[in-house]
Amino acid sequence: MADEARPSGGEQAKQHALTQLRHAILRGEMAPAQRLVENELAEQFGVTRASVRAALIDLAAEGLVERIPNRGSRVRLVTVEEAVAITECRMVLEGLCAAKAAVQATDDQLTELADLGTAMSKAVADGEPMTYSGLNQELHAKIQQFSGQQVAVELLDRLNAQLVRHRFQLALRPGRPQQSVNEHLAMIEAIRARDPHAADAAARAHLTSVIDALRE
Amino acid sequence: MADEARPSGGEQAKQHALTQLRHAILRGEMAPAQRLVENELAEQFGVTRASVRAALIDLAAEGLVERIPNRGSRVRLVTVEEAVAITECRMVLEGLCAAKAAVQATDDQLTELADLGTAMSKAVADGEPMTYSGLNQELHAKIQQFSGQQVAVELLDRLNAQLVRHRFQLALRPGRPQQSVNEHLAMIEAIRARDPHAADAAARAHLTSVIDALRE
DNA sequence: GGTGACGAAATCGTTGACAATTTTGTTCGC
């Protein structure tokens, strides 16, 4: 994946700082609730404070950092209750995407989903939770892409970004992939059957299971 | 302190510019796709360009303006197809809020909804579409508030802000309030019955009707 | 007469410095 050198378009200082900071937060290199001093970040990324400032405003709008007037920025800490609330929103939005994908996907795209399903089953059978987690995200991304619902996709991206920490914690839970894979296969089957109602129900059931797992 | 219109107490320059600009866009004082030159806005609002710039970044994140690198900012134009996609997201999110409100609202809050329902019926019977539109928004806001789902409420606020133009266009459509009021009463009844599934269905039915009306 | 390159105007992105605010460390009074 593209770390920093984004060949697409101009390498503006603000964009540079933004992607750097976002990656740093998403990779967990910033401690939760850590103070983000504009001057430090500016020197760290080799850009000016104004660029860091603009990037922080963007990240605050994405919900990744919290900005208090005259008191600075901190990485936003997502509590378990907030993670549950976010996943509830994901539930209905991914249900919408699954239902739309069941109607609008092409036959080729349906076979893509089927292939992904077999790959996920294999990853679970081989006991490789990390590759399964990757396929998991790929599946959700593909369903969203096939739905053609760009607005929902943007909202889901924003929501998912806030869950990285909890997602990691969940993926490594023993026994979790075994339960998860069946729910995913049900989603794939419903979409392949071009049954929007069943796809919505399957997606909701999966995210409901995720909520239960989050609550522990 | 006696500068100009200071909506609320100790407002910083950026917040001042932001609220001013947002209000101007939401009230339709800016033509669709109008160019927003930072210098002009800075002089218009009596703040510096940096503050206007920060405000524009915020509004871009809210989806109200569109920022193209090195090419300026414009008020974002929401096409009908986009409005439909946004309303589809509203559909599932308001369904979630309605279902949650049916469970978590207090009895006092349920009577508030009932009162609002009678007021809406009266407004339609009296043929006052503007007061009905106000009550309409109040109802949706109250249901969201009673749901306790803060994440969904924030997403809905963001989505609704992009629909102001279409909302106006829709409210003045003849015959529309008469159809709308029944759907709203059904939502209120389902929530008062503390039936989350029925509340979700009623909310979805209402927004589906809105989508049909949008498509004309 | 049409097309391409060149240059000027406009606008955005960036820079460094200054002012306002908050936080922290210190000292004085009780």
Place this chain on the structure above:
DNA sequence: GCGAACAAAATTGTCAACGATTTCGTCACC
């Protein structure tokens, strides 16, 4: 010894100016 007022340091918010990029008008050239 403990709490409150005070001063110093750190940090954010704001400002005016500079440089980079895009856009549009003009002119030479084919």
